[in-house]
Amino acid sequence: MILEGIKRGETVLEARGITKRFPGVVANEQIDFEIKAGEIHAILGENGAGKTTLMNILFGLLQPDEGEIIIRGERVKFRSPLDAINMGIGMVHQHRKLVSAHSAIENIILGHPRAGNILNLKKAEEELTELCDRYGFKIDLKAKVWQLSEGEKQAVEILKALYRGAEILILDEPNSALTPMETEKLLASIEAMARDDLAIVPFITHKLPIVLAISQRVTVLRRGKVVACLETAQATEKSLAMQMVGREVIFRVERVAVEKGKPILQVENLSALSDKGFQALKDISFTICEGEILGIAGISGNGQQELVEVLSGLRPAQGGKVTLDGRDITHASSLERWQRGIGYIPADRIHVGSIADFSLVENTAMNYFFDKAYSRGGIVDYKNLRNLTEEVITEYNVAAPGPDTKAKNLSGGNLQKLILARVLSRNPRLVIADLPSQGLDVGATEFVQNKLISAKKGKAGVLLISEDLDEILSLSDWVAVIYEGRFMGILPGEKAKKENVGAMMAGVPLKEREV
Amino acid sequence: MKIGSHELKLEKRVTLSGTEAALISVLAIFFALALFSLLFLLAGINPLIAYQKIFSYAFANPFGLPLTINRSIFLLLCTFAFIIPFRAGLWNIGTTGQLYAGSLCAFGVVVAFGGKTFNSAYYSPALLIPLMLIAACLGGALYGAIAGYLRGRFNVNEIVVTMMLNFISFWLVSFMIKEGGPFMKSGGEGESFGLPASIFAPLIKGVPFTIFIAVGLAVLLYYMFAKTKIGYQIKAYGLSPAAARYAGIQTLMIPLLVFIMAGAMAGLAGYHYFAAVPGVYKIPKNYGYFGDLAFYGIICGLISQGNPIAAIPVALLFGGLSVGGRFVQGELHMSFGVDYALLGVLMISLVAFQFFYRYKIEWVKTKKERLDVGILR
Numbered sequence: 015m016i017l018e019g020i021k022r023g024e025t026v027l028e029a030r031g032i033t034k035r036f037p038g039v040v041a042n043e044q045i046d047f048e049i050k051a052g053e054i055h056a057i058l059g060e061n062g063a064g065k066t067t068l069m070n071i072l073f074g075l076l077q078p079d080e081g082e083i084i085i086r087g088e089r090v091k092f093r094s095p096l097d098a099i100n101m102g103i104g105m106v107h108q109h110r111k112l113v114s115a116h117s118a119i120e121n122i123i124l125g126h127p128r129a130g131n132i133l134n135l136k137k138a139e140e141e142l143t144e145l146c147d148r149y150g151f152k153i154d155l156k157a158k159v160w161q162l163s164e165g166e167k168q169a170v171e172i173l174k175a176l177y178r179g180a181e182i183l184i185l186d187e188p189n190s191a192l193t194p195m196e197t198e199k200l201l202a203s204i205e206a207m208a209r210d211d212l213a214i215v216p217f218i219t220h221k222l223p224i225v226l227a228i229s230q231r232v233t234v235l236r237r238g239k240v241v242a243c244l245e246t247a248q249a250t251e252k253s254l255a256m257q258m259v260g261r262e263v264i265f266r267v268e269r270v271a272v273e274k275g276k277p278i279l280q281v282e283n284l285s286a287l288s289d290k291g292f293q294a295l296k297d298i299s300f301t302i303c304e305g306e307i308l309g310i311a312g313i314s315g316n317g318q319q320e321l322v323e324v325l326s327g328l329r330p331a332q333g334g335k336v337t338l339d340g341r342d343i344t345h346a347s348s349l350e351r352w353q354r355g356i357g358y359i360p361a362d363r364i365h366v367g368s369i370a371d372f373s374l375v376e377n378t379a380m381n382y383f384f385d386k387a388y389s390r391g392g393i394v395d396y397k398n399l400r401n402l403t404e405e406v407i408t409e410y411n412v413a414a415p416g417p418d419t420k421a422k423n424l425s426g427g428n429l430q431k432l433i434l435a436r437v438l439s440r441n442p443r444l445v446i447a448d449l450p451s452q453g454l455d456v457g458a459t460e461f462v463q464n465k466l467i468s469a470k471k472g473k474a475g476v477l478l479i480s481e482d483l484d485e486i487l488s489l490s491d492w493v494a495v496i497y498e499g500r501f502m503g504i505l506p507g508e509k510a511k512k513e514n515v516g517a518m519m520a521g522v523p524l525k526e527r528e529v
Numbered sequence: 530m531k532i533g534s535h536e537l538k539l540e541k542r543v544t545l546s547g548t549e550a551a552l553i554s555v556l557a558i559f560f561a562l563a564l565f566s567l568l569f570l571l572a573g574i575n576p577l578i579a580y581q582k583i584f585s586y587a588f589a590n591p592f593g594l595p596l597t598i599n600r601s602i603f604l605l606l607c608t609f610a611f612i613i614p615f616r617a618g619l620w621n622i623g624t625t626g627q628l629y630a631g632s633l634c635a636f637g638v639v640v641a642f643g644g645k646t647f648n649s650a651y652y653s654p655a656l657l658i659p660l661m662l663i664a665a666c667l668g669g670a671l672y673g674a675i676a677g678y679l680r681g682r683f684n685v686n687e688i689v690v691t692m693m694l695n696f697i698s699f700w701l702v703s704f705m706i707k708e709g710g711p712f713m714k715s716g717g718e719g720e721s722f723g724l725p726a727s728i729f730a731p732l733i734k735g736v737p738f739t740i741f742i743a744v745g746l747a748v749l750l751y752y753m754f755a756k757t758k759i760g761y762q763i764k765a766y767g768l769s770p771a772a773a774r775y776a777g778i779q780t781l782m783i784p785l786l787v788f789i790m791a792g793a794m795a796g797l798a799g800y801h802y803f804a805a806v807p808g809v810y811k812i813p814k815n816y817g818y819f820g821d822l823a824f825y826g827i828i829c830g831l832i833s834q835g836n837p838i839a840a841i842p843v844a845l846l847f848g849g850l851s852v853g854g855r856f857v858q859g860e861l862h863m864s865f866g867v868d869y870a871l872l873g874v875l876m877i878s879l880v881a882f883q884f885f886y887r888y889k890i891e892w893v894k895t896k897k898e899r900l901d902v903g904i905l906r
Contacts (some may be wrong), residue, residue: 037540358775360775366772366775376765380775394761
């Protein structure tokens with residue numbers, strides 16, 4: 015086996031006084047951290063708390079300005095990730111770094127020192143199968159990476175690190191793209207690895223229950239400093255959140271009753287094709303009224319993206335009808351839909367929802383440049399837009415040096431606040447919120463959810479797409495479940511429970527009598 | 530790098546001001562000139578004398594200066610033809626083809642009015658010159674539109690299309706002006722008919738009026754990108770087509786639009802060189818030389834970072850150095866290609882110095898002893 019000479023409970027990695035400065039910010043300040051063999055030690059922090067910097071330092075992608083790293087009692091300095099790998103550190107990135115046209119096994123042995131010019135795939139396969147069995151990864155090693163699900167891709171990344179001899183495993187947001195089932199499997203694998211005396215360091219922004227479920231110790235970062243390091247047994251979800259954010263956080267945003275008004279959006283028998291020409295949506299029908307939130311639950315890739323794109327005018331409808339306030343908009347352009355009062359918050363806030371090299375003013379202009387109030391005779395009124403940007407930055411607490419900052423300098427949560435501010439300040443009739451809180455920390459998630467509720471109070475209709483079932487169940491007046499492009503059923507919010515919604519997510523249609 | 534108790538350190542830039550960018554470019558130019566001195570030294574020539582000759586001929590000589598100005602106007606228009614699609618994230622490699630197409634259309638107007646046969650006859654310049662300008666713009670625009678449409682509608686790579694179109698129009702020009710072609714000079718000689726003297730472009734102090742068009746366009750384009758709705762949409766598309774689509778921008782139209790504008794700019798460049806530069810007034814035998822020169826528009830556009838105003842000094846420098854380089858080559862009996870080599874070195878140096886747009890060198894005091902070994906045992 016690969017694991018030799020480690021004693022359980024021995025400190026394998028220690029970081030002392032790590033400090034890293036970037037122009038204008040101190041990303042890490044005097045960070046102390048240690049992990050023992052066989053321990054799961056989570057690092058928790060909001061976006062921008064310095065997690066990524068610390069992770070990159072531990073993996074040799076960045077060099078600390080001050081401080082030292084000690085591995086098994088030896089002071090080390092990593093010039094590159096190769097040094098870190100040779101010292102037994104493995105990293106599983108949040109955004110997978112695999113060659114998608116290659117098979118799992120080819121990816122795993124890529125760059126392995128034993129893989130010379132002639133590949134011995136057979137031997138590698140035997141060894142990897144043994145690893146898979148030991149830690150409960152069920153993947154077809156010969157399958158191409160593009161055929162694998164997110165969870166399987168992650169398993170490939172973990173296997174790759176283990177096969178390189180990693181004894182300290184860094185996991186970046188390990189459960190961010192996984193379904194509940196996949197998450198459970200992952201946790202079981204992590205525990206099995208810890209039993210084999212591997213040291214495991216998961217970095218997590220949200221999903222506190224997972225931290226509580228598997229880790230033995232937690233280190234909480236806030237604004238680049240360690241604010242707490244404690245035994246998980248002594249922590250609660252609430253106490254951790256408070257340390258992360260620095261104030262009390264309400265976990266469940268309550269559903270608010272708003273008097274139901276006229277129907278805003280009516281969708282009848284809508285169908286559409288995916289990019290690859292497959293049937294992505296079949297016979298989708300629903301209505302959203304004033305003051306209602308319709309939440310769409312489902313495992314990702316079941317047609318949610320296509321539905322949102324059809325409704326926002328980015329994808330042609332293949333059949334069916336969409337009406338907004340009684341007007342047929344099935345074939346309206348996306349610009350016309352904006353002007354008629356659809357406000358769309360896209361899932362990909364970095365590549366679709368914003369333009370990294372644009373200033374905040376120019377980013378705000380994305381939803382305003384076509385408005386008469388902000389452009390007349392083909393000339394954009396940047397002065398007015400600047401005022402608007404300053405207003406929304408203040409109103410939505412966007413942490414930015416000023417309206418001329420480029421969007422790429424904002425953290426994920428602040429970028430989402432800006433997009434939300436830009437879209438909601440138009441007072442849209444219908445808000446389409448596609449994964450609005452994905453990847454956000456607890457504080458920002460709470461903020462986003464509250465804003466959706468205030469839109470609802472303001473008589474707007476809200477279509478909420480989320481992979482977080484808790485979010486759907488706590489916010490929605492109606493819960494629809496999508497599976498392979500069809501609605502499995504629509505339930506009133508108070509009747510939607512994890513059990514019945516979960517069954518529909520797995521493809522079991524709702525029977526009338528169960529309602 | 531460590532020097533005494535201080536250290537030179539590479540730091541990432543967060544912002545870059547206009548003056549800093551200009552300073553970096555000036556440093557790059559000096560660096561290129563210093564580097565090129567080696568070539569003069571190898572040829573046994575004092576580089577200072579050579580540069581003195583180059584610059585004084587290009588910018589202070591009654592024969593050289595007009596050449597420089599005419600060439601710079603041409604380069605500037607070609608630069609615009611590159612910049613406009615560039616701001617939309619697209620690469621126009623077809624300025625050459627578009628300027629040929631524009632020139633052919635401008636000369637076509639003259640043929641349509643019978644200007645080919647009666648060389649000395651009087652034609653109304655007030656009618657024909659504007660018509661020729663419009664025809665040049667339209668011809669270039671239509672030729673550019675091919676690439677823009679294919680890109681917008683079918684996502685066909687615009688680099689390949691524009692480059693291939695260059696070849697087509699090169700041979701089309703050849704067909705039109707060589708023996709037997711419709712634009713042939715009576716008696717052949719492989720060049721086009723000469724324009725009647727009455728429709729030579731008006732000169733202002735020896736400089737064709739196209740200089741006002743070029744400079745005016747610089748201001749106009751700058752304004753377009755800075756203030757207008759269409760400029761905003763082009764920039765948004767250039768930085769992120771997906772985000773532009775999300776914002777309701779007609780993403781099928783933007784490529785077509787920018788290539789139409791670019792083609793019109795190239796068409797004007799063609800008009801300028803073949804119908805407005807004193808002493809030319811025809812499509813000459815070596816028209817391919819001017820087509821090749823148009824590629825420097827790409828370089829000028831990249832160096833000026835897509836800024837049409839910044840393109841003016843850049844085009845002037847490149848125009849001047851190519852004229853001065855050619856002069857000094859003859860004057861000092863150097864071998865062929867001094868002008869091209871000089872422009873090449875300048876180009877590489879300017880592009881390499883763009884590194885400093887993103888990084889700066891800091892002079893910092895060293896803190897404590899740094900560990901220089903990988904793993905300390």
